[in-house]
Amino acid sequence: MTESLQEARVAPSNDIESLIGREYEQGFITDIESETLPPGIDEGVVARVSEIKGEPDFMREWRLEAYRRWREMKAPDWAKLSIAPIDYQAISYYSAPKSKEDAPKSLDEVDPKLLETYEKLGIPLEERAVLAGVAVDAVFDSVSVATTFKERLASEGIIFCSFSEAVRNHPDLIREYLGSVVPRSDNFFAALNSAVFTDGSFVYVPRGVRCPMELSTYFRINAANTGQFERTLVIADEGSYVSYLEGCTAPMRDENQLHAAVVELVALEGATIKYATVQNWYPGDENGVGGIYNFVTKRGDCRGARSKISWTQVETGSAITWKYPSCVLRGDDSVGEFYSVAVTHHHQQADTGTKMIHLGRNTRSNIVSKGISAGRSRNAYRGLVQVGRDAASARNYTQCDSLLMGDRCAAHTFPYMEVKNPSARVEHEATTSKIGEDQLFYCMSRGLSAEDAVSMIVSGFCKEVFNELPMEFAVEARNLLNVSLEGAIG
């Protein structure tokens, strides 16, 4: 509480009216020449994406098979979302910055316009990387343009590179692990991604290595009408540890942009993967026009005994979020965690949660989900805790809280619990409430402005999740939350 109190005090005390009117700070378009495929998708386009990326035959076949399966599938409609129909033939499936051919070896070689973009976002690459000890693999549109700290990581035997590089240089690892957590036909969007994904990040941490720095990638959607289909694969070999951060911003635009990423995590025996996301894509304006459609499949496989996968997410952006980072707890004594803050405002819709699939013995999972809805938004938690027949002594605890700000927003909770083992213990708790008048009154009687008081109370509400974020992300997340909820109470 003390921490957030201090923060509330140093926060600039802007008056509420101006805050309501404030627009999305990260909204701008960078004018860079892009090589873009014409809109539409068929086997030719899929093969062409593979060709542009110079992939081996097995990848092309893998994509084509995914495409064939996708064509047989229907877009899911079970989520509590209203989605305008998406014309998949109107989307361009490949767009790359021109500088791709002679990829830069260092920051000096990076297109200054790109660097400018990062400047505008307030993330000076080199400075941030050095200060925070973060290696950044920045994805701009669909191709990696800058990769840093590679040598430092290489000396430990860690592979951290763009997905395309990994396909070229480590085909064996790709062949073994790609699609092993999220199969091609897992769901509609995963199948689409498998067919046309352009790039993403690849991480391999060898046996017994503790990754010396937080790994992070900045995704950014830029060129108009280009769906972004990232593919991320993180493999933590036996006894290793890695913490991966993902943060997102996107330019302001009036057309809905489709984003369908797939993230696969594999934790072998005794390995730990922490995966944190701050998602701040363009949510549309206050009338619900524009905004990103974010349909993501994220899944971690605790394949080995005593492995651990932890998902942390702060979701403030996107017009529509459809996302369920999950853990398959296959190994005995493996652990899955999910910490989430999802904020929706104006006309945003979020349907998010997690799945914890307990298969091994003594597996444990912990879910903490905090949903905040404001304006006319809809925010749903949808989660599944499944305990298999053999998952003796499995343990789950789920806490699911919703905070409502405004009388036109909605908050929903849909937890599914399926238990087939009597020694399992599964608990779910959920509450829904609003910020109490008495809480506000108390804070304001202590000299805080209404806005600061709300900010402080919200920070407190989300504390358990922010505590799981690395320091620099926690600060960013709090700021994001404040910006997202500006004008929600006044």
Next chain:
Amino acid sequence: MPTGVEHYRQEWSAAHASLPGARVGWIDRARREALDRFCGRGFPTPRDEDWKYTNVRPLERRAFRFDPGPEGGAEGGAEPLPSARRLDGLDAAAVLVFRNGVLASSHSGTAGTVPDAVRVESLAGMLESDPERVEPFLSGGGGHNAFSDLNRAFLAGGAFVSIGRGVQCDAPVELVFESVGESDVASHPLVLVLAEADSAATIVEHHLGAGAGTKLANPFTRIAVGERAAVEHHLLLEEDESTWHTGNVEASVAAGGRLGSNAVQLGGRLVRYGIDVSLDGAGATVILNGLYVARGRQHVDFHTRVDHREPGGTSEQVYKGLLDGHGRGVFNGRVLVHLDAQHSDASQSNHNLLLSPDAEIDTKPQLEIFADDVKCSHGATVGQLDERAVHYLRSRGLGEDTARALLTFGFADDVLARMGLPALRRHVERGLAGALPALAGLPPMDSANGI
């Protein structure tokens, strides 16, 4: 012989002209519309979210016969089921006994204590003699699922209970539905309870089955609680091992009214019980308590839905499940707080005890909230007995079996105690002890004596 939807269409065509009230326009229309809905929608499949965990395919494949027969007398000469199976010491104000959905008048009757403004009678008679009285409650609605449609399509009779304005009917009204027979037989009885403003009543609905034949018991209960009225509804399901039970309860509560719904399920091959409560007036209250037990190969599915439509409503749900053998339990509790239903207070809890390695539970509490100034919570747990509690009892000198039996019993009895009808509680306690091997170690006890 056709099965599935086609079978019911044929049955309906053959029967509908001779059903009570067939010449009354709205009754015929309501039946037709329900049949059309049912035929259009078909039987639910696990692909329907509401039926995700309950598969009724085996039921669909059977051709249950619908034969309402004439009312009156002890039909077919069948003897009533042994009175030992009935609730003991209920001191009911009135009793109606139905056999396969048809009133058995010779076993029904009223005690002298019924106030004048209380009517307890055959619904079949009402459909013929006073259809206007029941029209507002039966002409629409009922379309929650395939089975409530089926019930409405085959609406032939059941019970009509009404309590006049301001009347307090202290003694309970007992409605007994027996499913008996040696062959595939279906019954679709309907219970209509109308409690006018400021009245109070207790209704006990007891469903029990006997006989080797596979039976479909598909009752529907409609309860309308008037302003400031209070209704306690007790539903006891003791179907036999060859009965499929697919009953639904639909209730509305007007401003300041209060409904207590208590459901206990001990028997049945597959039981799907749905209750749908709409809090239609400001400050309406519903208290829902439930206990379900699945053992052997039983499948039990409890579905609840509470709609907070007006400000200041309160709903409180406590459901508990005991799963043994290869039993499978399903709980789905849904609470909706509508726009402007401010100051709603909704709580829900669902606790399940798995007693065998092959038992299974799927639970899904849901909150859907469209108003901001509300207090809503839900909790669900699945687990075993607390080992520390077992240890504590053992340290007090109880044997392992006794300690476990006592804790298991306590787990269930906790919700029975909330139901507030001693006769029902005693009956269910005895039923539980006989049904679950886990309770074999239970010392002899009597809850009336303070356990």
